[in-house]
Amino acid sequence: MSLIRVTLADGPVEVPRGTTPREILASLDRDAQANAVAARVTGEQIVGGEQVIDLDRPLDADVELEFLTFDDEAGREVYRHSAAHVLAQAVKRLFPEARLAIGPPIEEGFYYDFDVARPFTPEDLEAIEGEMQAIIKADYPIHREAVEPEAARHLFRDLNEQYKLEILDELPPDEPVSLYRQGEFVDLCRGPHLPSTGRLRAVKLLHAAGAYWRGDERNPMLQRIYGTAFESRADLDAYLKRLEEARRRDHRRLGRDLDLYSIHDEVGPGLVLWHPNGGIIRHLAEDFARQEHLRRGYGLVYSPHIANRRLWEISGHWDWYKENMYTPIDIDGVEYLLKPMNCPFHMMIYRSRPRSYKELPLRWAEWGTVYRYERSGVLHGLLRVRAFTQDDAHIFCREDQVEEVIQETVDFARDIIEAFGFHDYHVRLSLRDPETPEKYVGSDAIWERAEPALAGALDRMSLEYTPARGEANFYGPKIDILIRDALGREWQGPTIQLDFNLPERFDLTYKGPDNRDHRPVMIHRALFGSMERFFGLLIEHHGGAFPVWLAPVQARVIPIGERHLxxxxxxxxxxxxxxxxxxxxxxxxxxxxxIRQAQLEKVPYMLVVGDREQQDQTVALRHRAEGDLGPWPLAEILARLAEDLRLRR
RNA sequence: GCUGGUGUAGCUCAGAGGUAGAGCGCUGUCCUCGUAAGACAGAUGUCGCCGGUUCGAAUCCGGCCACCAGCUCCA
Structure with a gap:
C-alpha cells in the first residue's frame, strides 16, 4: 500500500493513501475532534492549489491539511450549507411536491429556494423547523458521491427536479458531479458538508420571502426560506439579540425619536422632509465639505432642476435612463424633464467656451438635487428615496492625468467619510465584463488604459479593494466605497466613475499643445453619495449619538430648582x-x-447647576456616555468642548 | 414591479360583528426638587382610503394606498 505525506500544523505524518481527514483527526485532541467541520487541503496536486473537503473524503496525494471549525469563514459556510440541506430535506418531507432550487450559505446564515404551489406561512416555518430538529436528532450520515452527469440527470429527472436539471445543463458535460445524500434526501451539490446532520447544534428559521429563479424577474418566483445556524444556543441567542439591538439603531426609528426627518403620504413616498435637528447636521456636513472642496481646487456651480428634453436626448438619458425619469412638464409646448442627474449641465458649462489643456483638470462641484423614479417596493427610509441631493462633481482632465486625479479623489473621499467616523468601509473596483464588450461604450484601448489606472491608484494608496468584473457602468469603470447599515447591509456611499460616453456625446474638446482638438476624460464623483443616504448611514453608525461637532444640541443646562434659573x-x-x-x-x-430627557435625546453634555455651583461659580458636568463628571469650572468645560470639536469626537 | 406580512391616539400595542382601550408622551394644577420617569386631573381617534355584505363593520368580503422583510434595480 502506498503512503502519502500529510502535513499538519505541527508537522508531517505518513499515512496510507486513501486515509480520510477524519481518521487523521482521531489522533488529535478531543477539542479538535469536536470542533472540526471540514478540512482544507493545499498541495501541488490539488485542483486550484487548495480545496475545502469533507472530513470523510479520502486523501490521495501529498497535501498540507488544516482542519476548519465554525470559527473559520470557510468552516462556517460548510456548517450553514449543511443546515440548508437539512432545511431542504425537512421541506421535502412536509411538502413532497416542492421543487428544489438552490440553497447556499450567506454571510449570517443560509437560505434555500423552493418552487411550491403556495407560499410558506409562519406556521409552515414552525413545522419545518420542527422537522429539521428531528433530522438533526436522527443524525443521518452525510455521504458524498461522485457520478457522471448523465447519471445525475437520470436521477433528477426521476425526482422531477427541473431546477437541478437546469443547473446540470450548465456544468461541464464530461466531468463527474457530486451528489450529497443524508437519509432519504439527495441533492446536487459541490459540497463540502458536515459528516452528519447531528453535527448541527443551533439552527433557526428566520423568515420566508419571494425570490426570482436565478435572480431574474422574468423567471418564476420561488419561495425562499432564510435561516441561520450557530455552534451553540448561546451564540444563536446572542445573534438574535444583536439583530434586536440593530433595530434600535435603525435610522427610521431614530429619525422619528430624535426628530431628525419625516416622510409623509401627503408629500409622497420617498420624499424627505428634513427637520431642524436633521437640518443642522446636514448644514454642518455640507459646510465642512464645501470648505474642503474649495481648499482642493474645486469650483462651485449651480444648475436648475428641470431642463429641455433635448438636453436629455443629447446626454442619452432619454434613451437609456427613461424608466427612472418622471413624465415631462409642458412649458409653452416644449417638454422639460426633472433632472435625474446633474452631469449634462456641467457638460454645457464646459462647452460654453473653448478649453485649453492648460486649464485641466477642471473640478466642478454642485449639491444637486435629483429626482429618480424608484419602483415602489425599493424605497427605504433615507437610504433609498425618490428625490435626493448628491454632492456631485465632475472633473475634466487629460488622459495622462487620470491616475493622479483618481488618487486625489479617492483620498478626498476617505478624508470626508473618516471625518464623520466611518473607518470600516469596503472599496469595490467595478470593471467591465470583457466577455460582453458590446455592452460598453468607448474603445477597447481606452478601457485597457483606464482600468489599470484605477487599480494602480488604489494600489499606490495601499487600499484593499475587491475587483468586480461586470459591475462597471456601460460608460466606464468606477470605484465605489460601500458602507454598512445597522443591519449589516452594504450601501454605496462615495463613488468615483470614469465616463467615456458624455464627452463624446457632448463633443467636448480642449486644445492641446499641438494646437489640435483632444477629447477630455470626464470623472463623475460623489463623496457623501447623497446627503439623504449618507445621513441615514450616519445616524445608524452613531446610533443617534452624534459626535459633538454634529450634535443638534451640544449642551443642555439643567437648573435644579426655580431659583437657579x-x-x-x-x-x-x-x-x-x-x-x-x-x-x-x-x-x-x-x-x-x-437628565433622562437629555439622555434619551443623546445630548452630549448636561450642565447641572444648583446652589453649590451657583455659590462656587462652577457647573456639575455630565456626559451622555461617561455619566456624572463632578464640578467643573466653566472655562474647563469650554476647553473640553473645543477639544471634542478638534478631534471630531 | 414581484412574493409574503402589517396598517387602531404623537409612540408602542391590546381589542375581532353591537356605539373605542392601556402604557408612554401631550395639556393643566399641585409639588421646588441634586444625576435615567413626583402626584392628581384632562384631551387624545375619519380604527390607512374607497366600495360591498349586514338592522348594525375597526372587526367579514373586494379594490386601492402606504409601510416592513426579501427579490429585481440603484446614490
Whole structure:
C-alpha cells in the first residue's frame, strides 16, 4: 500500500493513501475532534492549489491539511450549507411536491429556494423547523458521491427536479458531479458538508420571502426560506439579540425619536422632509465639505432642476435612463424633464467656451438635487428615496492625468467619510465584463488604459479593494466605497466613475499643445453619495449619538430648582457666546426627569447647576456616555468642548 | 414591479360583528426638587382610503394606498 505525506500544523505524518481527514483527526485532541467541520487541503496536486473537503473524503496525494471549525469563514459556510440541506430535506418531507432550487450559505446564515404551489406561512416555518430538529436528532450520515452527469440527470429527472436539471445543463458535460445524500434526501451539490446532520447544534428559521429563479424577474418566483445556524444556543441567542439591538439603531426609528426627518403620504413616498435637528447636521456636513472642496481646487456651480428634453436626448438619458425619469412638464409646448442627474449641465458649462489643456483638470462641484423614479417596493427610509441631493462633481482632465486625479479623489473621499467616523468601509473596483464588450461604450484601448489606472491608484494608496468584473457602468469603470447599515447591509456611499460616453456625446474638446482638438476624460464623483443616504448611514453608525461637532444640541443646562434659573441662563449665554449650540431646560421638573430627557435625546453634555455651583461659580458636568463628571469650572468645560470639536469626537 | 406580512391616539400595542382601550408622551394644577420617569386631573381617534355584505363593520368580503422583510434595480 502506498503512503502519502500529510502535513499538519505541527508537522508531517505518513499515512496510507486513501486515509480520510477524519481518521487523521482521531489522533488529535478531543477539542479538535469536536470542533472540526471540514478540512482544507493545499498541495501541488490539488485542483486550484487548495480545496475545502469533507472530513470523510479520502486523501490521495501529498497535501498540507488544516482542519476548519465554525470559527473559520470557510468552516462556517460548510456548517450553514449543511443546515440548508437539512432545511431542504425537512421541506421535502412536509411538502413532497416542492421543487428544489438552490440553497447556499450567506454571510449570517443560509437560505434555500423552493418552487411550491403556495407560499410558506409562519406556521409552515414552525413545522419545518420542527422537522429539521428531528433530522438533526436522527443524525443521518452525510455521504458524498461522485457520478457522471448523465447519471445525475437520470436521477433528477426521476425526482422531477427541473431546477437541478437546469443547473446540470450548465456544468461541464464530461466531468463527474457530486451528489450529497443524508437519509432519504439527495441533492446536487459541490459540497463540502458536515459528516452528519447531528453535527448541527443551533439552527433557526428566520423568515420566508419571494425570490426570482436565478435572480431574474422574468423567471418564476420561488419561495425562499432564510435561516441561520450557530455552534451553540448561546451564540444563536446572542445573534438574535444583536439583530434586536440593530433595530434600535435603525435610522427610521431614530429619525422619528430624535426628530431628525419625516416622510409623509401627503408629500409622497420617498420624499424627505428634513427637520431642524436633521437640518443642522446636514448644514454642518455640507459646510465642512464645501470648505474642503474649495481648499482642493474645486469650483462651485449651480444648475436648475428641470431642463429641455433635448438636453436629455443629447446626454442619452432619454434613451437609456427613461424608466427612472418622471413624465415631462409642458412649458409653452416644449417638454422639460426633472433632472435625474446633474452631469449634462456641467457638460454645457464646459462647452460654453473653448478649453485649453492648460486649464485641466477642471473640478466642478454642485449639491444637486435629483429626482429618480424608484419602483415602489425599493424605497427605504433615507437610504433609498425618490428625490435626493448628491454632492456631485465632475472633473475634466487629460488622459495622462487620470491616475493622479483618481488618487486625489479617492483620498478626498476617505478624508470626508473618516471625518464623520466611518473607518470600516469596503472599496469595490467595478470593471467591465470583457466577455460582453458590446455592452460598453468607448474603445477597447481606452478601457485597457483606464482600468489599470484605477487599480494602480488604489494600489499606490495601499487600499484593499475587491475587483468586480461586470459591475462597471456601460460608460466606464468606477470605484465605489460601500458602507454598512445597522443591519449589516452594504450601501454605496462615495463613488468615483470614469465616463467615456458624455464627452463624446457632448463633443467636448480642449486644445492641446499641438494646437489640435483632444477629447477630455470626464470623472463623475460623489463623496457623501447623497446627503439623504449618507445621513441615514450616519445616524445608524452613531446610533443617534452624534459626535459633538454634529450634535443638534451640544449642551443642555439643567437648573435644579426655580431659583437657579438665572444662573443657568448665564451659563448658557457664556457657552453660546463661545459658539456652541446650548439650551436651558427651564421646565418645572425634577433633575432626574430632565437628565433622562437629555439622555434619551443623546445630548452630549448636561450642565447641572444648583446652589453649590451657583455659590462656587462652577457647573456639575455630565456626559451622555461617561455619566456624572463632578464640578467643573466653566472655562474647563469650554476647553473640553473645543477639544471634542478638534478631534471630531 | 414581484412574493409574503402589517396598517387602531404623537409612540408602542391590546381589542375581532353591537356605539373605542392601556402604557408612554401631550395639556393643566399641585409639588421646588441634586444625576435615567413626583402626584392628581384632562384631551387624545375619519380604527390607512374607497366600495360591498349586514338592522348594525375597526372587526367579514373586494379594490386601492402606504409601510416592513426579501427579490429585481440603484446614490
Amino acid at each position: 438665572d444662573y443657568a441662563r448665564a451659563v448658557a449665554d457664556r457657552v453660546r457666546a463661545a459658539g456652541y449650540r446650548v439650551e436651558v431646560d427651564e421646565r418645572d421638573e425634577k433633575v432626574g426627569y430632565k
